[in-house]
Amino acid sequence: MYNILLVEDDLDYGTVVKQYLEFSGFQVTWTPRAAEVNTLIIQQAFDLAILDIMLPVKDGFTLAKEIHQNHPQIPFLFLTAKNQNIDRLLGLKLGAADYISKTCDPEELKLRIDNILRYTQTKTYQTYQLGIFTFTPNLLRLEHTKKKYQLTERERDLLLLFIQHDRSILEREVILNQLWQSADYFSGRSLDVFVTRLRKYLSDDDAIQINSIRGVGFKVDLARQTPQS
Structure with missing residues (x-):
């Protein structure tokens, strides 16, 4: 079972996404606070991080930089209401595996997540x-x-x-x-x-x-x- 980290401060939307992904067979750890992310990553092994951009205190772009620098093995995507092209380009430049609008259909979200995991999990590493x-x-x-x-x-x-x-x-x-x-x-x-x-x-x-x-x-x-x- 894939373990997903969801960082979303909108409680209603976070609840919907978490429930849908769990219904689809994923294990989901959800936090509304960017400050908790590093501790969670140390405590658990995540296969993917889903980040909102408009987070309080620390925005999703800053959080993405920290994840990419400190935990480069974890792919991340943005799931956000910020739909301007300049934001999308910045997100992808930061190394995001995808940049998805919150208006995206839940089934499309699942398919995009599946595609990312299919690619990252087929890489061969020495064990x-x-x-x-x-x-x-x-x-x-x-x-x-x-x-x-x-x-x-x-x-x-x-x-x-x-x-x-x-x-x-x-x-x-x-x-x-x-x-x-x-x-x-x-x-x-x-x-x-x-x-x-x-x-x-x-x-x-x-x-x-x-x-x-x-x-x-x-x-x-x-x-x-x-x-x-």
Whole structure:
């Protein structure tokens, strides 16, 4: 089931769109506030974002720039009442997969969404099988049959480093110099936070272990299978 993020501050219209898309088989997370978007993306893995432009505090164009910069793996489209050609051109220049008027027929909206997802989901990316998890670095995605996690770039890079040193000892200093370019106290505390996050994500599979070796680093066993592509 595809997971869609809907950002729309019109409560009546947002309700209609959410209900129609869910009736059409999508999972929809709806928020009227642009300020919540980054947190939601970190908490969940979204296949598509649908953005209104005329949002309070932060407009949809600004939000789109942030999504494109921080989460480039998530395609987005504009669903808006702003129908002037200059707005449409700006939206497409920002990287929108489509620019759709709110007067659009619901069935047409679904078809356009289907077309976008059909294109983005057929791209081939390298994946790693870690126990019950599938890890797709390009999409910053870690998932199994019941859960999907949208990783940050730092979480992705740390997990890749663990994969490179699977079933061996990985020194803290190596991690800090490669990912933080510093081995100072504050970088070390940050590393511990990210290791804790990865342990939490991977805790659904008891075969996966990230063990700390005091004063040295980490010994990992990711129950890894052959990389796929």
